[in-house]
Amino acid sequence: MSDAPKAPGTRKGLGFQPSLKGRALRLLSQREHSRAELERKLAPHEETPGELAKALDELQARDFINDGRAIESVVHRRASKLGAARVRQELAAKGLSGEAVAQAMEGLRDTELSRAQEVWRKKFGQPPxxxxxxxxQMRFLITRGFAAEVVRRVVQGCDDE
Incomplete structure (x- = not known):
């Protein structure tokens, strides 16, 4: 045990506890989060009903919470490795849906073949x-969320490179 003097009230579990807004800002400083994601993560720390909603409303009014940016972030980080179905699943898990997600999915479907070819090339590089x-090879690409027709074209080499 340490002989260093402890400040009063700093036993484990006590001491400084950041506000809900502070916790939300810390999470947002690491990466974009959707409002639903922040609600889920911060709900255990809410002491009075309505406190969390008020803090998130303030952050959303100042544009710290922006679901459009959260969608762009997920698509940017994950699209090079995953198919549209897996990206849509991740967006749904973050509580995101609606028109912006539909537009992002449309853009991903347009590039699905080339992205699947690149993932396949990095992993395998040669025909089966x-x-x-x-x-x-087909199972690998399917589990990454690529469409079955795209997987068939990539693995069988029916693509026009």
């Missing part, structure tokens, strides 16, 4: 030698 290897 047998049916077992073909199934393995």
């Amino acid at each position: 030698a047998d049916a077992h290897e073909r199934a393995r």
Whole structure:
């Protein structure tokens, strides 16, 4: 045990506790979060009903919370490695939906073949030698969220490079 003097009230679990707004700002400084995500993460720290909603309303009014930016962030970070279905799943898990998500998904579907080819090239680089290897490559791309038709085209080499 340490002999260093402790400040009063700094036992484990006590001491300085940041406000809900402070906690939200700390989370937002790390990456973009949707309002629904912040509500889920900060709900256990709410002491009085309505306090969390008020803090998030203030942050949203100042544009610290912006669901459009959260969508762009997820798409930018994940689209190079995942198909449209997986990106949509991640956006839904963050509580995002609506017109902005639909537009983002439309843009991803337009580039799905080229993104799948790049993921396949990095992982495998050569056509499958047998049916077992073909199934393995197809499973890999399907689990990444690429559409079945796109996966078939990439693995069978029906694409026009």
